[in-house]
Amino acid sequence: MKRIVIKVGSHILTEDGSIARERMMALVGLIADLKKHSYEVALVSSGAVAAGYTQLPLDRKKIANRQALAAIGQPLLLKMYQEKFAKFGLLCSQVLFSADVFESDKHVSHAKVAIDTLLANNVVPIINENDTVSIEELVFGDNDRLSAHVAHYFDADILVILSDIDALYDKDPNCHKDAKRRAVVNEIEEEELAAEHTPNNEFATGGIVTKLQAADFLMNHDREMFLASGFDLTDVRAFLIEGVHKGGTLFTPTTRS
Numbered sequence: 001m002k003r004i005v006i007k008v009g010s011h012i013l014t015e016d017g018s019i020a021r022e023r024m025m026a027l028v029g030l031i032a033d034l035k036k037h038s039y040e041v042a043l044v045s046s047g048a049v050a051a052g053y054t055q056l057p058l059d060r061k062k063i064a065n066r067q068a069l070a071a072i073g074q075p076l077l078l079k080m081y082q083e084k085f086a087k088f089g090l091l092c093s094q095v096l097f098s099a100d101v102f103e104s105d106k107h108v109s110h111a112k113v114a115i116d117t118l119l120a121n122n123v124v125p126i127i128n129e130n131d132t133v134s135i136e137e138l139v140f141g142d143n144d145r146l147s148a149h150v151a152h153y154f155d156a157d158i159l160v161i162l163s164d165i166d167a168l169y170d171k172d173p174n175c176h177k178d179a180k181r182r183a184v185v186n187e188i189e190e191e192e193l194a195a196e197h198t199p200n201n202e203f204a205t206g207g208i209v210t211k212l213q214a215a216d217f218l219m220n221h222d223r224e225m226f227l228a229s230g231f232d233l234t235d236v237r238a239f240l241i242e243g244v245h246k247g248g249t250l251f252t253p254t255t256r257s
Protein backbone atom coordinates (compact mmCIF):
# COMPACT_ATOMS: atom_id res chain seq x y z
CA MET A 1 0.00 0.00 0.00
CA LYS A 2 1.33 3.44 -0.94
CA ARG A 3 1.17 6.27 1.57
CA ILE A 4 0.70 9.79 0.23
CA VAL A 5 0.37 13.23 1.76
CA ILE A 6 -1.73 15.75 -0.18
CA LYS A 7 -1.37 19.45 0.60
CA VAL A 8 -4.01 21.94 -0.51
CA GLY A 9 -3.48 25.71 -0.35
CA SER A 10 -5.76 28.53 0.80
CA HIS A 11 -6.42 29.81 -2.72
CA ILE A 12 -7.98 26.49 -3.78
CA LEU A 13 -10.21 26.41 -0.73
CA THR A 14 -11.55 29.97 -0.96
CA GLU A 15 -13.69 31.79 -3.48
CA ASP A 16 -15.22 35.26 -3.25
CA GLY A 17 -14.58 35.44 0.48
CA SER A 18 -16.16 32.04 1.24
CA ILE A 19 -14.97 28.47 1.45
CA ALA A 20 -15.08 26.97 -2.06
CA ARG A 21 -17.38 24.06 -1.23
CA GLU A 22 -17.38 22.51 -4.70
CA ARG A 23 -13.61 22.43 -4.86
CA MET A 24 -13.47 20.97 -1.35
CA MET A 25 -15.95 18.31 -2.48
CA ALA A 26 -13.83 17.49 -5.55
CA LEU A 27 -10.77 17.12 -3.33
CA VAL A 28 -12.62 14.84 -0.90
CA GLY A 29 -13.89 12.81 -3.90
CA LEU A 30 -10.29 12.44 -5.13
CA ILE A 31 -9.16 11.21 -1.70
CA ALA A 32 -12.05 8.72 -1.57
CA ASP A 33 -11.04 7.40 -5.02
CA LEU A 34 -7.39 7.15 -4.02
CA LYS A 35 -8.38 5.11 -1.00
CA LYS A 36 -10.28 2.74 -3.31
CA HIS A 37 -7.01 2.39 -5.24
CA SER A 38 -5.28 1.23 -2.04
CA TYR A 39 -3.60 4.49 -1.13
CA GLU A 40 -3.30 5.62 2.48
CA VAL A 41 -3.94 9.37 2.38
CA ALA A 42 -3.20 12.15 4.86
CA LEU A 43 -4.33 15.67 3.95
CA VAL A 44 -2.51 18.87 4.92
CA SER A 45 -5.12 21.57 4.53
CA SER A 46 -4.64 25.32 4.76
CA GLY A 47 -7.69 27.56 5.04
CA ALA A 48 -8.18 28.11 8.79
CA VAL A 49 -7.48 31.86 8.62
CA ALA A 50 -9.59 32.20 5.46
CA ALA A 51 -12.49 30.29 7.05
CA GLY A 52 -12.28 32.47 10.17
CA TYR A 53 -12.36 35.59 8.04
CA THR A 54 -15.71 34.53 6.53
CA GLN A 55 -17.17 34.93 10.06
CA LEU A 56 -15.23 37.92 11.42
CA PRO A 57 -13.29 40.16 9.03
CA LEU A 58 -10.41 41.20 11.31
CA ASP A 59 -7.28 42.85 9.89
CA ARG A 60 -5.25 39.83 8.77
CA LYS A 61 -1.94 41.70 8.76
CA LYS A 62 -1.86 41.63 12.57
CA ILE A 63 -0.46 38.38 13.94
CA ALA A 64 -2.86 38.40 16.92
CA ASN A 65 -5.80 38.63 14.53
CA ARG A 66 -4.47 35.75 12.40
CA GLN A 67 -4.18 33.68 15.60
CA ALA A 68 -7.80 34.53 16.44
CA LEU A 69 -9.04 33.90 12.88
CA ALA A 70 -7.38 30.49 12.82
CA ALA A 71 -9.07 29.62 16.13
CA ILE A 72 -12.44 30.59 14.64
CA GLY A 73 -11.85 29.01 11.25
CA GLN A 74 -10.18 25.68 12.02
CA PRO A 75 -13.30 24.05 13.57
CA LEU A 76 -15.46 25.37 10.71
CA LEU A 77 -13.07 23.94 8.16
CA LEU A 78 -13.10 20.56 9.89
CA LYS A 79 -16.88 20.57 10.14
CA MET A 80 -17.09 21.05 6.38
CA TYR A 81 -14.57 18.29 5.75
CA GLN A 82 -16.44 15.96 8.13
CA GLU A 83 -19.71 16.53 6.25
CA LYS A 84 -18.06 15.90 2.90
CA PHE A 85 -16.09 12.80 3.92
CA ALA A 86 -19.28 11.39 5.49
CA LYS A 87 -20.88 11.45 2.01
CA PHE A 88 -18.26 8.83 1.04
CA GLY A 89 -18.71 6.90 4.30
CA LEU A 90 -15.32 8.10 5.55
CA LEU A 91 -14.21 9.51 8.86
CA CYS A 92 -11.68 12.33 9.05
CA SER A 93 -9.75 13.73 11.98
CA GLN A 94 -7.84 16.84 13.04
CA VAL A 95 -4.10 16.89 13.76
CA LEU A 96 -2.41 20.24 14.52
CA PHE A 97 1.35 20.69 14.55
CA SER A 98 3.81 23.40 15.48
CA ALA A 99 7.30 23.41 13.98
CA ASP A 100 9.02 22.37 17.23
CA VAL A 101 7.31 18.96 17.13
CA PHE A 102 9.70 18.03 14.33
CA GLU A 103 12.75 18.99 16.43
CA SER A 104 12.04 16.29 19.00
CA ASP A 105 12.39 12.57 18.14
CA LYS A 106 10.07 11.79 21.06
CA HIS A 107 7.30 14.10 19.80
CA VAL A 108 7.66 12.85 16.23
CA SER A 109 7.37 9.25 17.36
CA HIS A 110 4.26 10.04 19.46
CA ALA A 111 2.69 11.83 16.51
CA LYS A 112 3.61 8.95 14.18
CA VAL A 113 1.79 6.46 16.42
CA ALA A 114 -1.34 8.64 16.18
CA ILE A 115 -1.10 9.08 12.40
CA ASP A 116 -0.37 5.37 11.83
CA THR A 117 -3.35 4.40 14.01
CA LEU A 118 -5.70 6.76 12.18
CA LEU A 119 -4.56 5.46 8.78
CA ALA A 120 -4.76 1.83 9.91
CA ASN A 121 -8.38 2.49 10.85
CA ASN A 122 -9.23 4.04 7.48
CA VAL A 123 -9.53 7.55 8.97
CA VAL A 124 -8.18 10.54 6.99
CA PRO A 125 -5.90 12.76 9.12
CA ILE A 126 -6.41 16.43 8.25
CA ILE A 127 -3.31 18.30 9.31
CA ASN A 128 -2.69 22.01 9.73
CA GLU A 129 -0.28 24.21 11.58
CA ASN A 130 -1.57 25.16 15.04
CA ASP A 131 -1.75 28.81 13.99
CA THR A 132 -3.23 30.00 17.29
CA VAL A 133 -0.05 29.19 19.21
CA SER A 134 2.57 28.84 16.45
CA ILE A 135 4.29 32.18 16.39
CA GLU A 136 7.92 33.28 16.20
CA GLU A 137 10.31 30.31 16.58
CA LEU A 138 7.47 27.77 16.58
CA VAL A 139 6.18 28.70 13.16
CA PHE A 140 6.51 27.18 9.71
CA GLY A 141 4.15 29.92 8.44
CA ASP A 142 3.41 28.04 5.27
CA ASN A 143 1.98 24.59 4.88
CA ASP A 144 4.31 23.67 2.01
CA ARG A 145 7.26 23.05 4.31
CA LEU A 146 5.00 21.63 7.03
CA SER A 147 3.64 19.08 4.55
CA ALA A 148 7.19 18.13 3.48
CA HIS A 149 8.03 17.40 7.12
CA VAL A 150 4.83 15.40 7.50
CA ALA A 151 5.63 13.39 4.35
CA HIS A 152 9.18 12.65 5.47
CA TYR A 153 8.69 11.95 9.17
CA PHE A 154 5.54 9.88 8.66
CA ASP A 155 7.03 7.84 5.81
CA ALA A 156 4.97 8.91 2.81
CA ASP A 157 6.01 7.66 -0.61
CA ILE A 158 5.23 11.03 -2.12
CA LEU A 159 3.97 14.52 -1.24
CA VAL A 160 1.40 15.97 -3.66
CA ILE A 161 0.98 19.76 -3.52
CA LEU A 162 -2.26 20.99 -5.08
CA SER A 163 -1.79 24.64 -5.86
CA ASP A 164 -3.30 27.55 -7.76
CA ILE A 165 -0.56 26.91 -10.30
CA ASP A 166 -0.55 23.67 -12.32
CA ALA A 167 3.23 23.11 -12.34
CA LEU A 168 6.63 24.72 -11.84
CA TYR A 169 7.61 26.98 -14.75
CA ASP A 170 10.95 28.47 -15.75
CA LYS A 171 9.50 31.86 -14.70
CA ASP A 172 6.25 33.05 -13.08
CA PRO A 173 3.52 32.19 -15.66
CA ASN A 174 1.22 34.82 -14.15
CA CYS A 175 3.71 37.49 -15.27
CA HIS A 176 5.27 35.84 -18.36
CA LYS A 177 3.11 34.39 -21.13
CA ASP A 178 6.07 32.50 -22.61
CA ALA A 179 6.87 30.64 -19.36
CA LYS A 180 7.62 26.95 -19.96
CA ARG A 181 6.56 24.07 -17.74
CA ARG A 182 9.27 22.01 -16.10
CA ALA A 183 7.93 18.43 -16.13
CA VAL A 184 10.66 16.80 -14.06
CA VAL A 185 13.06 18.46 -11.64
CA ASN A 186 16.02 16.66 -10.06
CA GLU A 187 17.82 19.55 -8.46
CA ILE A 188 16.97 23.05 -7.23
CA GLU A 189 19.46 25.91 -7.42
CA GLU A 190 20.42 27.78 -4.23
CA GLU A 191 19.22 31.07 -5.68
CA GLU A 192 15.76 29.63 -6.44
CA LEU A 193 15.48 28.56 -2.79
CA ALA A 194 16.40 32.03 -1.55
CA ALA A 195 14.03 34.01 -3.82
CA GLU A 196 11.24 36.21 -2.49
CA HIS A 197 7.89 34.67 -1.51
CA THR A 198 5.28 35.15 -4.25
CA PRO A 199 1.84 34.04 -3.00
CA ASN A 200 -0.92 34.65 -5.52
CA ASN A 201 -3.75 35.03 -3.04
CA GLU A 202 -4.54 37.19 0.00
CA PHE A 203 -4.71 34.17 2.34
CA ALA A 204 -1.75 32.27 0.88
CA THR A 205 1.62 32.66 2.56
CA GLY A 206 4.08 30.57 0.63
CA GLY A 207 4.27 31.17 -3.10
CA ILE A 208 6.49 29.04 -5.32
CA VAL A 209 9.58 29.43 -3.13
CA THR A 210 8.21 27.45 -0.19
CA LYS A 211 7.12 24.73 -2.65
CA LEU A 212 10.69 24.56 -3.93
CA GLN A 213 11.99 24.46 -0.35
CA ALA A 214 9.57 21.60 0.38
CA ALA A 215 10.75 19.74 -2.74
CA ASP A 216 14.41 20.33 -1.87
CA PHE A 217 13.90 19.00 1.66
CA LEU A 218 12.21 15.87 0.33
CA MET A 219 14.72 15.20 -2.46
CA ASN A 220 17.54 15.57 0.09
CA HIS A 221 15.79 12.80 2.04
CA ASP A 222 15.39 10.64 -1.10
CA ARG A 223 11.66 11.32 -1.42
CA GLU A 224 9.48 12.67 -4.21
CA MET A 225 7.03 15.53 -4.61
CA PHE A 226 4.44 16.19 -7.29
CA LEU A 227 3.10 19.73 -7.89
CA ALA A 228 -0.20 20.03 -9.78
CA SER A 229 -3.34 22.12 -10.06
CA GLY A 230 -5.89 22.05 -7.25
CA PHE A 231 -8.46 23.84 -9.46
CA ASP A 232 -8.55 21.02 -12.00
CA LEU A 233 -7.70 17.58 -10.60
CA THR A 234 -7.23 15.87 -14.01
CA ASP A 235 -3.42 15.85 -13.87
CA VAL A 236 -3.17 14.59 -10.31
CA ARG A 237 -5.74 11.85 -11.02
CA ALA A 238 -3.83 10.80 -14.14
CA PHE A 239 -0.54 10.73 -12.23
CA LEU A 240 -1.71 8.86 -9.14
CA ILE A 241 -4.48 6.63 -10.50
CA GLU A 242 -3.50 5.97 -14.14
CA GLY A 243 0.25 6.32 -13.65
CA VAL A 244 0.42 8.85 -16.51
CA HIS A 245 2.46 12.04 -16.13
CA LYS A 246 0.67 14.52 -18.44
CA GLY A 247 0.76 17.83 -16.56
CA GLY A 248 2.30 18.93 -13.27
CA THR A 249 5.91 18.77 -12.09
CA LEU A 250 7.56 15.74 -10.56
CA PHE A 251 10.44 16.51 -8.21
CA THR A 252 12.50 13.37 -7.89
CA PRO A 253 16.06 12.84 -6.60
CA THR A 254 18.56 12.17 -9.38
CA THR A 255 19.30 8.74 -7.94
CA ARG A 256 15.78 7.55 -8.83
CA SER A 257 15.30 8.98 -12.33
Ligand SMILES: Nc1ncnc2c1ncn2[C@@H]1O[C@H](COP(=O)(O)OP(=O)(O)O)[C@@H](O)[C@H]1O
Pocket residue numbers: 008009010011012162163164165167168169170171172173174198199200201204205206207208
Ligand atom coordinates in the same frame (compact mmCIF):
# COMPACT_ATOMS: atom_id res chain seq x y z
N1 LIG B 1 8.41 29.74 -11.59
C1 LIG B 1 7.15 29.71 -11.16
N2 LIG B 1 6.36 28.64 -11.48
C2 LIG B 1 5.09 28.57 -11.00
N3 LIG B 1 4.51 29.53 -10.21
C3 LIG B 1 5.24 30.61 -9.87
C4 LIG B 1 6.60 30.75 -10.33
N4 LIG B 1 7.10 31.91 -9.81
C5 LIG B 1 6.11 32.47 -9.08
N5 LIG B 1 4.98 31.71 -9.11
C6 LIG B 1 3.72 32.07 -8.41
O1 LIG B 1 3.49 31.21 -7.28
C7 LIG B 1 2.07 31.05 -7.13
C8 LIG B 1 1.78 29.79 -6.28
O2 LIG B 1 1.93 30.05 -4.91
P1 LIG B 1 0.68 30.28 -3.88
O3 LIG B 1 -0.20 31.36 -4.42
O4 LIG B 1 1.25 30.41 -2.51
O5 LIG B 1 -0.05 28.88 -4.02
P2 LIG B 1 -1.03 28.06 -3.05
O6 LIG B 1 -1.90 29.01 -2.29
O7 LIG B 1 -1.78 27.23 -4.03
O8 LIG B 1 -0.16 27.24 -2.15
C9 LIG B 1 1.59 30.98 -8.55
O9 LIG B 1 0.23 31.34 -8.70
C10 LIG B 1 2.51 31.94 -9.32
O10 LIG B 1 1.97 33.23 -9.47
Ligand SMILES: N[C@@H](CCC(=O)OP(=O)(O)O)C(=O)O
Pocket residue numbers: 008009010011045046047048049050070128129131141142143144199203204205206207
Ligand atom coordinates in the same frame (compact mmCIF):
# COMPACT_ATOMS: atom_id res chain seq x y z
N1 LIG C 1 -2.15 27.50 8.45
C1 LIG C 1 -2.67 28.55 7.58
C2 LIG C 1 -2.10 28.25 6.22
C3 LIG C 1 -1.58 29.41 5.47
C4 LIG C 1 -0.86 28.88 4.22
O1 LIG C 1 0.19 28.24 4.28
O2 LIG C 1 -1.53 29.01 3.10
P1 LIG C 1 -1.02 28.47 1.65
O3 LIG C 1 0.23 29.24 1.30
O4 LIG C 1 -2.14 28.76 0.76
O5 LIG C 1 -0.77 26.99 1.81
C5 LIG C 1 -4.20 28.46 7.52
O6 LIG C 1 -4.77 27.37 7.71
O7 LIG C 1 -4.84 29.49 7.27
